[in-house]
Amino acid sequence: NAGVTQTPKFQVLKTGQSMTLQCAQDMNHNSMYWYRQDPGMGLRLIYYSASEGTTDKGEVPNGYNVSRLNKREFSLRLESAAPSQTSVYFCASSVNYEQYFGPGTRLTVT
Amino acid sequence: GQQLNQSPQSMFIQEGEDVSMNCTSSSIFNTWLWYKQDPGEGPVLLIALYKAGELTSNGRLTAQFGITRKDSFLNISASIPSDVGIYFCAGDNYGQNFVFGPGTRLSVLP
Numbered sequence: 389n390a391g392v393t394q395t396p397k398f399q400v401l402k403t404g405q406s407m408t409l410q411c412a413q414d415m416n417h418n419s420m421y422w423y424r425q426d427p428g429m430g431l432r433l434i435y436y437s438a439s440e441g442t443t444d445k446g447e448v449p450n451g452y453n454v455s456r457l458n459k460r461e462f463s464l465r466l467e468s469a470a471p472s473q474t475s476v477y478f479c480a481s482s483v484n485y486e487q488y489f490g491p492g493t494r495l496t497v498t
Numbered sequence: 499g500q501q502l503n504q505s506p507q508s509m510f511i512q513e514g515e516d517v518s519m520n521c522t523s524s525s526i527f528n529t530w531l532w533y534k535q536d537p538g539e540g541p542v543l544l545i546a547l548y549k550a551g552e553l554t555s556n557g558r559l560t561a562q563f564g565i566t567r568k569d570s571f572l573n574i575s576a577s578i579p580s581d582v583g584i585y586f587c588a589g590d591n592y593g594q595n596f597v598f599g600p601g602t603r604l605s606v607l608p
Contacts, residue, residue: 392540421596430502430586430598431541446595478540485529485548485590489540 390414392490394479400496401469409464409493411479419482420462421446422454424475425492431478437462469497502599504587510605517574519602521587526567527597529590532559534583535601541586545572577606 392413401407413420418439423431423446433446437456451473453465462481466473474497480487503522511517521530529548533541545556547563547570554561560573574581584601 423598428600430600432598433596436595480540484546485592486531486543486546487588487596488543489533491540492538 392479392481392488394477394490394493396493397491398494400498401466402498403470405469406465406467407469408466409477409479409495410461411463411490412461413479413481413488414460415481415483415488416459417481417483417488418459420456421480421482421487422452422462422464423478423480424448424473425478426475434464434477466495469495471497473497502587502589502597504585504599504602506602507600508603508605510607511577512607513577513579515577517577517581517604518571519585519604520569520571521589521599522569523589523597524568525589527589527591528567530561530563530570531588531590531596532561532570532572533586533588535586536583544585574604577604579606579608582606 395410421436422434425431432448435454437443440459455463477493479490531546532544535541545561550567552563558575584603586601587599588596590596
């Protein structure tokens, strides 16, 4: 039982490049989330998906898009990366209001 | 948007001491959660609280859901070196929009 998995673990992009962060969960949870974590700021919600086929914006959605491919997978796309998107990105899934997090992707945009 | 405040921001304690930290909000929440994050890892759920006034324990950890629904505290008894990390509180309403505090960084001195 892997829980929540994320790929890649590390990534360096140049400004303007695009990439997709992958997330999968094997706990049969309906809800999935993408957060970014910056030093001293806790976690901020980018997008969430309450169920397969639905997505909603969180606190900081600008510059990102998401896809809930199926119940297991929820991807985050950066179409044109900017240095302000340098951060650690966490995916999570939840059941009964309890969230379970993946190990994170550390992204640097130069 | 909603914001949570955590205090203290950081603390240094001796091994064996008890620890107390708290989390406050200007908004009410239906669920309070406490997480611990180790370096390079995603947050791990410690305790979830679902009812105002609820007091819940998990080993050496005890957390309470404030009566006003705007605050929560976490106590750790008899601290040990592996308690080192960042402790986050989170508030939630109906699993749709988790809000995280900025964290309390705990250091345990031998």
